[in-house]
Amino acid sequence: MPFAHITGWGMSVPEPVLTNEDIAKIVDTNDEWIRERTGIRERRIARETEFPSTLGVEASLKALEVANLAPKDIELVICTSSSPEYIFPATACVIQDEIGASKAGAFDLLAACTGFIYATNMAAQAIRSGSIKNALVVGTETLSRFVNWKDRSTCILFGDGAGAFVLQASEKPGGVISSVMHSDGSGANSLILPAGGARLPATEATVHEGKHYIHMDGKEVFRFATRVMGQATREALDLAGLTTDDVQWIIPHQANYRIIATAAKYLKMPLDKFVINVDRYGNTSTASIPIAAIEAFQKGQIKNGDKVVFVGFGAGLTWGALVAEWTGPLAVARKPVHPERYRFFARIRSWARRIGRIIEGLFARKEL
Numbered sequence: 001m002p003f004a005h006i007t008g009w010g011m012s013v014p015e016p017v018l019t020n021e022d023i024a025k026i027v028d029t030n031d032e033w034i035r036e037r038t039g040i041r042e043r044r045i046a047r048e049t050e051f052p053s054t055l056g057v058e059a060s061l062k063a064l065e066v067a068n069l070a071p072k073d074i075e076l077v078i079c080t081s082s083s084p085e086y087i088f089p090a091t092a093c094v095i096q097d098e099i100g101a102s103k104a105g106a107f108d109l110l111a112a113c114t115g116f117i118y119a120t121n122m123a124a125q126a127i128r129s130g131s132i133k134n135a136l137v138v139g140t141e142t143l144s145r146f147v148n149w150k151d152r153s154t155c156i157l158f159g160d161g162a163g164a165f166v167l168q169a170s171e172k173p174g175g176v177i178s179s180v181m182h183s184d185g186s187g188a189n190s191l192i193l194p195a196g197g198a199r200l201p202a203t204e205a206t207v208h209e210g211k212h213y214i215h216m217d218g219k220e221v222f223r224f225a226t227r228v229m230g231q232a233t234r235e236a237l238d239l240a241g242l243t244t245d246d247v248q249w250i251i252p253h254q255a256n257y258r259i260i261a262t263a264a265k266y267l268k269m270p271l272d273k274f275v276i277n278v279d280r281y282g283n284t285s286t287a288s289i290p291i292a293a294i295e296a297f298q299k300g301q302i303k304n305g306d307k308v309v310f311v312g313f314g315a316g317l318t319w320g321a322l323v324a325e326w327t328g329p330l331a332v333a334r335k336p337v338h339p340e341r342y343r344f345f346a347r348i349r350s351w352a353r354r355i356g357r358i359i360e361g362l363f364a365r366k367e368l
Ligand code: ACO
Pocket: 028, 029, 030, 033, 034, 037, 038, 082, 112, 113, 114, 152, 153, 156, 191, 216, 217, 218, 219, 221, 222, 225, 255, 256, 283, 285, 313, 314, 315
């Protein structure tokens, strides 16, 4: 059975920064309150021209470059997002088209902030089963579009960004070692975007009542999160036959500094073994774990051969953890790939297919 290695990674965050002081000009809050209760100082907010796919494409191309893999080598694209581009089609299909992953199947996976753990596990399972060799997992968000900027209890928390991993099959041991996934739908109402789906389709009334925004019972989510983060980490480590002493880094979902500190206490681990960057990005939902991991690698904290645990929680309620050995790119002799070139050719290919469909439609009409 092949092993599923994380061989490429890329992140993308929008340039515009929204600080706590900026938010204090919009709602009744202040920098001190936000920092004390959450650890957040600032977050990135997507420009009007940026979407989950825009950020996701940039992160994906960087991940392909690190893995030295061409888009056509990818057989599966899983995009996970709490702020997808549309209900359908899947954001994964938009990304697949824009990067030119012409041989890949693509779908979205919805597990809120736990999505990246679920998606990485699903991609790893597909690789380990032998059905595919190369997969791309993307967590991407423009959650700022679903935040009620008049609600001080939620608008301080969220930010935009994307992170992507390439996973590849190899006979060399390492990569994803174990994973646990959990859900408890009885807590669905504690964190919900009530309108815009089939239960409460968009109407003037739903818009007027602000039901297209994130609604959250912060205290309940906080209690749930502090309970499950440590538990899920332990479970995944047990499954891997490892203990906290065997692990170099814990990469938690970046929702709140206090939640991470409570998990560290539960696990009896020093907080400096936890990667934390919630201060600069806020909660980027499905993108928070890959962004934290990538920054830690780029800073030289995570090194090849390190054992790491990704652990997260989110709406659903969902939670989970994944243990992996960070092995880095596979040593395969091949010419360096240039993803930017692929992006150009992908655009031409996409337009050619669109024009082809129009011509095909014209002939089909004549035949009827
Ligand atoms: N600025 C100033 N005061 C505020 C603010 C604010 N931004 N927000 C709330 N307050 C006030 C409240 O009105 C309340 O005032 P009152 O005592 O007069 O009623 C007081 O501060 C305390 O409010 P609490 O809600 O009790 O504050 P708490 O300490 O619980 O912190 C927070 C709130 C930060 C939201 C916390 O509960 C939390 O982090 N929860 C977890 C949220 C989370 O992680 N969500 C993401 C899940 S992942 C996903 O799937 C998207």
